[in-house]
Amino acid sequence: MSDLQAIRLNVNGVTRAVSVEPSASLADVLRQELRLTALHLGCEHGVCGACNVLLNGRAVRACLTLAVQAEEAEVKTLEGLSAEQIAVTLKECFRKFRALQCGFCTPGILVLAVDLIAANPDPSEEEVRDWLSGNLCRCTGYQPIVGAIIEAAKRLRGAV
């Protein structure tokens, strides 16, 4: 039982004061304290990617990030991305390509794809597959996810 530490987290554009144990993961704090449950915990050792969130715009594993490490950063979860054009377009394409089944990995993959398209607006299939290789999906076989991300990038470039 360690002492709680008071920190301020900037999550989805709102600064929140929370008391956390120094060893608490960002994932646990977001899910349990802030009730932001779009991110999921699939392995808690950084392999599956279901807990991806954006930290200063880059996708990171919330299960491997301590909440206290995120104090100075801008944290975005899928909930906070919902109104943004990249996420809106990605969701349309995920729907069209049947890029989800059980949906458990989906929020982590959407967050990753937002980062990908922001970094590389015109990714090749190989680049998408390379980025996506850090996320596990047990249902779809990845094929429709790759298609959806490429299509979303195209739409966002105005190429469709």
Next chain:
Amino acid sequence: MAQGSLIGQSLPRVEDDRLLDGAGCYIDDVALPGMMHMAILRSSDAHGRITALDCSAARLVPGVIDVFTAEDWPQDMPVIPMRLIPLESSVPFLQRPLAQGKVRYVGEPVAVVVARDRRTAEDALEFLELEIEALPPVVTRDQALAATGDALMVPEVGTNISAQYQIGRGDIEDAFARADVTLKKTFQSHRHTAVPLETRGTIAVFDIAAGKLTIHGASKVTFFNRAELAKAFNLRNDQVDLITSDIGGGFGVRGELYPEYYLAAEASRRTGRPVKWIEDRREHFAATNHSRDVDCELEIAALKDGTILGMRGQVRADMGAYIRTNGNVVPAKAGQFLPGPYRVPAFACEVLALVTNKTPVGTYRGPGRIEANFFRERMLDCLADELGMDPAALRMKNLLGAAEMPFDTGDLLPNAQKVVFDSGDYPATFRKLLDECDWDAPAQVHSDGRLHAMGLACFNESSGGGLYENARISVAASGQITVSTGSSSMGQGVETAIRQICADALSMAPERITVALSSTTLLSDGVGSFHSRSTVMAGSAVGQAAAELLDQARGEAGRRLNAAPAELDYSDGVFRVMGQSDRSIRLSDLSAMLSDQGGLDVESRYEQAPLGFSFGAHAAHVAIDPGTGDIEVLDYWVVEDVGRVLNPALVEGQTIGGVVQGLGDALYGELVYDDMGQLLTASFADYLLPTSTEVPDIRAVATGDYPSPHNPYGFKGAGEGGIVAVAAAVGNAIARAIGPAGDAICQTPFHPEKILTLLHAAKKGKQ
């Protein structure tokens, strides 16, 4: 909108909106007021006697509110029963929720800690003092057969054989006497499991004052689980509710009646608080059902022209330490499906189930079929080589044709349930695959320096098991229709399928229909989601309930419109008197008028007809690097006749997803134990799953050529055809690619070092 017009359309998924918004509600997203958290002390020894278990220090940890062990259970601990293929000889090997006196596998629950949060509960496990006197661990099938004394799982039984029986058909001695060629080989399908991305979890709320037990996070077989939990806690069925939630993948392993349901319920009963349990990934690998782990000695008899006369052999399944609810399915189906979709006039097989000191086995997508298809299809390629035949031609010669349907398979199951292949023209469907993949038998060294080859595999697959399914449809005064079935969502689109069938049967827009599946509060009874049965069984039940509802509504509408029921037209939720469009009444108005009788609300039970069998074939193109043994699957094709296709996009998604799971199982994931029965692969660092960079382009074709005659829609299951022949097709492709050395490709998984060893050995042999 006419009835039947929605069947065959790729309607969008109902599930997508909430899941894409991150608004899905999985079990760990549920938080109840006053909720406590449970952690489980699990055995770290494979086999031993519990000589001491001191909980006193753990009880003193701040935040811990309860600790209990088997000795604290208020009466005899319940035995977790067999749900499928219950065999008398397996009864002594059933599990109880907590270890009593002995531990039998690494991961077996021994004690429970309940605390104010999960971290406190898990940390407090360290304060439990458990002493175990080691007993000899049994970790292989041969050790299980040889075990005596202390190595026996239950010494009083005198054997580690939990089931042993013969199946077969035809005159096997005669078949082998008449053969021009016989071949004998030993095959093995390795231990692995489904690995859904969401681990298991539950919240139990035992309200003693109200006499009510509620289990959240249920799935798969809610009504069976309710009845058993009711028995275990001396409650009536109506005092127990199982509530379903979103599910992060089922694939057969989730939702069975596991020890943890009992433990959470007991924890809640003792503490009077809601108790949550969420499995962590390491725990998942040791506690959730493993699967496969079957070997087979197989012998085939054939004529020179490739006509198969007979097959005989022995199937031996490593069941792990206990027989779980569906464990016996694995060896039973491995035996039953050995002859596969071929004529095989004579067949004889001994089925053996053996208990060992490993995690218990249960079903994982394609249970027994994966194994049987691998054994048989590899054998057929070896036979083709022996006869100098093209593997496609050999298969074509022996596949069952349309004129042979229905085909009685004989007595291939221990409970003597008669199994008949219902329909199909297997050679015609196989031909479609050969055309699709542009089949080319010879292996070749490609300009990239790698060894390239294609491999084939055929299978057929039963669907729609389970004796019945219930569906309930109710009409609200607002016009909203709610449909529920006993089958639950396992994350693969069942809600979409059920809504589509309901909308079709009521000839109305799908948007007007809400789907609420499988919580026991929604219907009086039901069976569940397994054996590719949800669309077949629950779908048929929905169609039947809709017909009954419309029948009842038509009578009421006639009374209120002063017309004979036969004079009424029905479409889109409205009855109209024929030729008089001003005389009409809506379903919703009828339901409101009948509100004193509960409105329009029909629950219907659809009884099982004989099973429907899909048939399909897979082709794989692999390339092997002769320097490293690295295996790349470059292309993959599946053609499957799934009867009438409800939603082509859903079926395609199932097939492609299944293939990729199968590729991971064939090439990567393996549950490895050491000699002491320690599980060595209990994290994603050690148990590898396929990622986006390892999987090829997959072409999946579902044909609707041969609808099943046994259900009103003609559906056959489509959930397992993608996975069931992957190990077989990839194994055959690898074997062809590496030439004569490929004869030894008899075991999964196919790892590069094994390929390299075979290539080196072949080279040495030549010199």
